[in-house]
Amino acid sequence: MTTETLIWLIPLPPVLAFFVIMLFTNRRKGLSHWLGVGAVGIAWLAAMLVFFRAIGTEGLAEHPFVSAIPWLPTGDTFFRIGVQVDPLSAVTLFFVAWTILMIFIYSIGYHNYGQPAGEHDRPGFPPEGATIKDEKGHTHKVPSVEPMYSRFFALISLFAFAMFLLVLTDNLLILYVGWEIMGLCSYLLIGFWYGKESARAAMIKAFLTTRVGDVFMLLGLAALYSITGTLNYQQILGNPQVLEQLAGSLSPVLGLSWAGLIGILIFIGTVGKSAQFPLHVWLPDAMEGPTPVSAMIHAATMVSAGVYLVIRFFPLISAGWAPGGELTTSMLVMGIIGAFTAIFAATIAVAQNDIKRVLAYSTISQLGYMVAALGVGAYVAAAFHLVTHAFFKALLFLGSGSVIHGMEHGVLHTGEHIDAQNMLNMGGLRKKMPLTFWTFLIGGFALSGFPLVTAGFWSKDEILSGAFSGGQMGVFITLALAALLTAFYTMRQITLTFLGQPRSKAASHAQESRPTMVIPLVILAFFAVTAGWAGIPEQFPGLGGLVPNWFEEFVGSMLRNEHGAEASHSLVPLFTSLAVALGGLLIGWLVYRGVRQARDPLEKALGSLHTLLKNKYYVDELYSLIFIRPSIWLAETFTDKWLDLGLIDGILHAIGRLGLWMGRLLRNVIDLPIVNGAGDAAANGTRGLGAYLRTRQAGRVQLYMVIAVGLLVAAGLLFYLLAGTI
Amino acid sequence: MSGLQIIFILVAAVTLFSALMVVTVRRMMHAALWLVLALFGVAVMFATLQASFFAVIQVLVYIGAIAILIIFSIMLTQRVLETSGEQIIRNWWLPALVALVLFGLLASALSLWRGFGEQLVELPAGVENIPALGKALVDPAGYAIPFEVASVLLLAALIGAIYVAIDRKEKAK
């Protein structure tokens, strides 16, 4: 099979699995997960074949694997859709395929496949556990299987399809389609346990917040299409003339060039999808979904898609910029927002107690790193961090899911009423869950950038050195501080969760998770270490050059004309990253090693600052004040109460009352004395008319249509008349 | 005025008149018969435009299939149709006004088009290239995908129609 055909085939199995599971195997749990895992397995196999063929191809950046078919006739030409694999999509494909496969396998264990169904479990609520009897007649509480098991696999299969589509497509329109399908899946999966009030709120929040970004992105797409007449990557990004023309022409907004305007609009899409400040608020709440969802959508793949998009559009964003030169407006915006988000989210993560929320803020912070790296022009470093981050963050999320699972087992066993996700209730889990501990440790060290061994060190070091050699000292210092905080909260998490003594009965009865959950952890841990070795800089003292810097060569070839010589490799960023990583880890360990009660020692030390951090700088409250309450007021008070109930119903009531009153009048003054029965009938009739008028408001479709078309015609008339006068 | 123009005016008058009858006449069965006449008028117009293939298709598909289907469904739902009295809503003048204004708008908008006053000339024979049309419908570089999508739509519609119209009470008995 040719490589091009293979590429077409990658997204297909997951989408087929989605339809088959939805339509046919909804009742058969085992069959559903075999279908899901099998489909993703085939996609994985094809992706690996494509990946290895891609890295074996010389000059892939100039001549990527491309295949396209005509799709939509647009006037004289066709809008063509197709697939494309160049170095960037190849490395993205690699980590996407691996993490998705691992997360699918993990989900089998996470949703307690093979366990009995719980007595009180209902669809839309997390399983509450089942009671079983053993041979001796003792009753035990054990975890029960998820009631909507098949639905879960159907939805994540659809999600996998959208992600593969997004990575493999050769044009922005299909990327946008995949982007939106993922948004839908994210919405459905965050609200997977839709019976919970908090999950419903979180799903709506995520959907609306990302929608804000998406609208701007769509505007960017429309602007790009109307100027260049195409949305194909090669024709826009691979064509210096188009880029020059975009960078040279002035847009009507704020004196930006078209390239700058489109770059910023597309970046706003990324801000929504990758949860950058100020649209970051949805991501922590998205942790309401099941943990594999958090890992897949909100750590490894979907949020990476936003960064993938800006990396992909880096040639446009940086059009008119030369390495070492002055940054373009969009790069400046990205540098500032990225660096700010990195440190902003890192400070919040320090004060969170929910194990998944810490990771959520850490994800926001790390995505901020990548955006900031692009802002300072460190293209390869951003892509590199994207890859390594996907591996270790998926690992950490799955590890935290395993911890929660172990804790829930303990909670069921002891019957204690505590929050199984609160780290202050944990402690000492290292002995109970050794494999989870060791893999989590590797992931945590990779996140904090533990020197030399872990992947996170190499990619983070590259970003720091990129910021340093680019002369962006503000960004450099901010990112270094954020790295210090990262190491600190990671160690805090590890210490609170795994080290020391158990701080609750549940924690002392925790249990290691099942093999389907642990094996993916081990595989991801392998990548969390080795993925970094693909990109060791050549100038690195001692180690550089031992392993060729493959990643730089492979992905760096994407920027053919701007591949300027790297500035001299300074030792300052290297020592900075060593110091912040080790220092942060050490401080974290020192502060938290002796925690005995369920209380954070920082709470006293930092005082009101801690409260501020714990409440996430009150951004949610601020948004609630500025956007949400006014809209609710508009909907509930203004439209519903005043306009609908007050004005419209008031008029109708008034008609009814008027009728009633007139009826009474007639009855009492004229009719009652004269004709008794006739007066009664009139009054009743008018009252009936009032009630009839009131209910008659809805239901006449044709009348609605007449009004709609009538308004349309009126608008057309108006437009026509106006156009005639001008 | 040439003979063709006279024919066109006659056909157009018949078509529009029968269309008016379709939407106003009281008995549904009569409306359906008027519809057949209107559709036939449209077919003749196709023929005057030298689209003879589509004139034939119009007769086959619209009159042969769609109109017959409509007549069938009228007969199936006959009982209430003839007894329910008035077939047009009471306030018919408002929609009539909307439709008239829309017509005025369309006509004046069309008259702004630069080709509005041009005569259509007779095309050389064979310009309605049916083999080319057939090929375009199955050519991947042409319209294969829209055509396939339309086919799937039709299939889905047929299956859906069977599903919707199936009588479940029958099974229960």
Next chain:
Amino acid sequence: MIPISWYLIVAAALFCIGLFGVFVRKNAVGILMGVELMLNAVNINLIAFWHYHTQVMANPPQISALVYVAIVFIVAAAEVAVGLALVISAYRRRQTVVVDDMNLLKG
């Protein structure tokens, strides 16, 4: 021959008559007939423009409009099939085809 404007005016008139039918008919089948008239008006327009286009640029043969007309035919057939099935189903359940009486969604 015939000016193109005649066709366009006839098509516009037919379209508006069909729209009027959709608005005023109480009977679901009557509404469907109105929709059919509107679709036919569209087809007249398409064919008229196809003729005009062909005479303006003789080569290569203009196919797009014909494809479009064919697809409108297909859509019309699909619409009638589903619409009539719905009518019959509704008639069976509620013993009426008068849309005003189909008020399940009424507030």
